[in-house]
Amino acid sequence: MRYTKELSDLIEEFAKFPTIGPKSAQRMAFTLLRKSPEQVKKFIRIIDDAKTKIRYCQKCFNLTSQEICEIxxxxxxxxxxxxxxxxxxxxxxxxxxxxxxxxxxxxxxxxxxxxxxxxxxxxxxxxxxxxxxxxxxxxxxxxxxxxxxxxxxxxxxxxxxxxxxxxxxxxxxxxxxxxxxxxxxxxxxxxxxxxxxxxxxxxxxxx
Ligand SMILES: [Zn+2]
Structure with a gap:
């Protein structure tokens, strides 16, 4: 039996992370599916925030949410x-x-x-x-x-x-x-x- 397309897409995306093999990717996908819609929305928001707000410090190339980092x-x-x-x-x-x-x-x-x-x-x-x-x-x-x-x-x-x-x-x-x-x-x-x-x-x- 094969997974539905949505589930195999999800597993495939998790498997793209370093050190995550197919088995772990599968476990992560199932864990995500067990979460409530609110928990999943929160997770999506955190990923989106990290991706849109974090950038490189203009001076030292540390990661920061400001133009110049705290250090x-x-x-x-x-x-x-x-x-x-x-x-x-x-x-x-x-x-x-x-x-x-x-x-x-x-x-x-x-x-x-x-x-x-x-x-x-x-x-x-x-x-x-x-x-x-x-x-x-x-x-x-x-x-x-x-x-x-x-x-x-x-x-x-x-x-x-x-x-x-x-x-x-x-x-x-x-x-x-x-x-x-x-x-x-x-x-x-x-x-x-x-x-x-x-x-x-x-x-x-x-x-
Ligand atoms: Zn800096």
């Missing part, structure tokens, strides 16, 4: 310390340590030629202009490269470091640092526990 607008955060991360997931992992009081820049990925991701696909130009603005204002800033320790992560950090070094700005100074060793190699930052991440952050070294 960038906070007066208690040091604007001259910019932590460069691969994804919002990694930003959240660093926030969980409660150690870091600077701001962020989310790249939106790492350079990975095999996956067809090159520097132009990432928010690197925006990072360079942020750094330039600080340097032109004769400020000293720190750029913390907090990218996962994979071959692609290393290549991305080196690429950013070279770009900053090539900036011919006479005023200001940009110190480039990276997280201390001790993080799992090849894994995302959010796989590391908070203590390890906090230690790697506070013992960071010159890149």
């Amino acid at each position: 960038c607008t906070s007066s208690s955060r040091d604007q001259k310390q910019i932590c460069v991360v691969e994804s919002v997931k990694d930003l959240i992992a660093l926030e969980r340590t409660h150690e870091y009081k600077g701001v962020y820049h989310v790249l939106g990925g790492i350079i990975s030629p095999l996956d067809g991701i090159c520097a132009e696909d990432l928010n690197i130009d925006e990072l360079i202009s942020r750094v330039q603005t600080h340097l032109q204002a004769n400020e000293e800033l720190e750029l913390i490269l907090a990218i996962g320790l994979s071959t692609e992560g290393e290549a991305t950090m080196l690429y950013i470091k070279r770009l900053i070094e090539y900036l011919k700005i006479e005023t200001g100074k940009c110190n480039i640092t990276r997280l201390a060793h001790g993080l799992p190699v090849g894994a995302d930052l959010d796989y590391a526990d908070e203590t390890t991440l906090a230690k790697a952050l506070s013992a960071r070294v010159l890149a």
Whole structure:
């Protein structure tokens, strides 16, 4: 026996989510069908709100419902310390340590030629202009490269470091640092526990 078209469409949509296999998709579809019409309407509204209201921060590319995110607008955060991360997931992992009081820049990925991701696909130009603005204002800033320790992560950090070094700005100074060793190699930052991440952050070294 086959499912009706509506039900198989629903299962198919759930199965498009990462790590959701056909069995889980089926369970999710049946769970949804057991809910009251009000509960389903609420669920649809939440999805719609998330999709229409959440966007990227114009400055750091964190996810936010404002034009500029809460971290960038906070007066208690040091604007001259910019932590460069691969994804919002990694930003959240660093926030969980409660150690870091600077701001962020989310790249939106790492350079990975095999996956067809090159520097132009990432928010690197925006990072360079942020750094330039600080340097032109004769400020000293720190750029913390907090990218996962994979071959692609290393290549991305080196690429950013070279770009900053090539900036011919006479005023200001940009110190480039990276997280201390001790993080799992090849894994995302959010796989590391908070203590390890906090230690790697506070013992960071010159890149
Ligand atoms: Zn922001």
